[in-house]
Amino acid sequence: MTVWSRHIAALARRTVDGVVVLGPLATAPRFVDDPAASVWDLLAAPAREDELVETLAERFGAERSEVARDVAAVLAAWEADGAVEREPER
Amino acid sequence: MTGDERAWVPVLVAHDLGQEPPRSAVPLDAARWSRLLAFAALQRLQPQLARAVWSGALPATADQRAEAAGAHRRAMATVLLLDRALLDVADRFERARVRFVVLKGAAVAHLDHADPAARAYGDVDVLVPPDRIDRAAACLAATGARRAYREPRPGFDRRFGKGMSFRSPAGLEVDVHRTLVLGPFGLAIDLDELWAGTEPFTCGGRTFMALDRPRRFLHACLHGALGRASPRVVPLLDVARTAPRNAEEWSSVAELAARWRAEAVVASAIDAARDTLAWDPPTAVVDGARRLRPGRTEQRWLATYRGGGRSSARLSLAAVGAIDGWRDRLDYLVALVWPTGSTLRSAVTRAGRRLGARSGGRRTGVAGRT
Numbered sequence: 001m002t003v004w005s006r007h008i009a010a011l012a013r014r015t016v017d018g019v020v021v022l023g024p025l026a027t028a029p030r031f032v033d034d035p036a037a038s039v040w041d042l043l044a045a046p047a048r049e050d051e052l053v054e055t056l057a058e059r060f061g062a063e064r065s066e067v068a069r070d071v072a073a074v075l076a077a078w079e080a081d082g083a084v085e086r087e088p089e090r
Numbered sequence: 091m092t093g094d095e096r097a098w099v100p101v102l103v104a105h106d107l108g109q110e111p112p113r114s115a116v117p118l119d120a121a122r123w124s125r126l127l128a129f130a131a132l133q134r135l136q137p138q139l140a141r142a143v144w145s146g147a148l149p150a151t152a153d154q155r156a157e158a159a160g161a162h163r164r165a166m167a168t169v170l171l172l173d174r175a176l177l178d179v180a181d182r183f184e185r186a187r188v189r190f191v192v193l194k195g196a197a198v199a200h201l202d203h204a205d206p207a208a209r210a211y212g213d214v215d216v217l218v219p220p221d222r223i224d225r226a227a228a229c230l231a232a233t234g235a236r237r238a239y240r241e242p243r244p245g246f247d248r249r250f251g252k253g254m255s256f257r258s259p260a261g262l263e264v265d266v267h268r269t270l271v272l273g274p275f276g277l278a279i280d281l282d283e284l285w286a287g288t289e290p291f292t293c294g295g296r297t298f299m300a301l302d303r304p305r306r307f308l309h310a311c312l313h314g315a316l317g318r319a320s321p322r323v324v325p326l327l328d329v330a331r332t333a334p335r336n337a338e339e340w341s342s343v344a345e346l347a348a349r350w351r352a353e354a355v356v357a358s359a360i361d362a363a364r365d366t367l368a369w370d371p372p373t374a375v376v377d378g379a380r381r382l383r384p385g386r387t388e389q390r391w392l393a394t395y396r397g398g399g400r401s402s403a404r405l406s407l408a409a410v411g412a413i414d415g416w417r418d419r420l421d422y423l424v425a426l427v428w429p430t431g432s433t434l435r436s437a438v439t440r441a442g443r444r445l446g447a448r449s450g451g452r453r454t455g456v457a458g459r460t
Contacts (some may be wrong), residue, residue, distance in 0.1 A: 008295030011173050013166035013207040016144040017159045022170040029167040
């Protein structure tokens, strides 16, 4: 399972209802609202994608498959912006 | 600020001050809410507005909550673009061997707030040594950034200027400072002493240097008390956030303020922060402020920044008194009255217009920049 981490040069600010992230490859800041924004918080330390899904499904009482789709989508967007990167598997 | 706007400020900033906000019971009507939203944008208080609304300190309708969150989001998007511009400036200055220190927004956000998202800002501010200011300007010009106003005469920026302002092709403002404020108080600052206290912070994976806390506080006081004829809220919030926390910190501030002839400014900024923010300062600040003894020259300088009579001409004239040596004073005045490129005739006309008497009363001033 992929391990994700924030890119060191990514810039971000938490807002009252989400997170604004500017990855080094992005042309403009990207806003992600809560609860998906929690993925950014959890990536304060590198994390496996299934761990992220598990944590968020439990925290928000949501269907695991639904959370997995949302997490994958937000990670893909941030990866395209260079805001997150994949680490060698653990 | 109108009385209505002043009344909102303590509610908006209470969380930043660790104080209990005054609470109101019902949401504002549409007209007052629109004014509050515009006020928050003008004063760069979008984070404070969003937090006050979302914490319930300021009751709001669902639409108002969404608007407050949107304002915070847009403010933070701007801040991130500015942080990226700062990283770019850092790369360029490093290659050109231009030492610099980050001032105001980005520095205060990262060092003086638990969450940097609590501080909105609208430009990049850096301090560079006087002997590197031309090189810094060349670095920015090479990016296509345009300088907002010309140097009056060669060497003016390095010797007397507050600094210079650039606008990048993307529309972002980068201000390069030689000193902390326009006019006499800026010229009275010992720049070696200003550079002697710095503190690191990290942004975008890079370590930057900022002024240390006593110098950040003094800068906030200078900006808060002198930046505009009527103080803006965010510089006053910076005064509160960077204020000395104990007698030892106050002692560092007081020594610098005395040497920089800024005691009147510090006293004024503390008063303005208390009045505008409903700030309850630490005991060290209250006790220390009572012991400040500003001289008459400081009081006179301070008056030139205040009220409706403020102008760059008045500030420039007052600044003469802060310049040591008749030769430097003469060079300064010549640069302002007779800038490079102007003809003798235009210089005399300018000087006559700005220094001369007018019917109905005397009007004194010296050509200068805003």
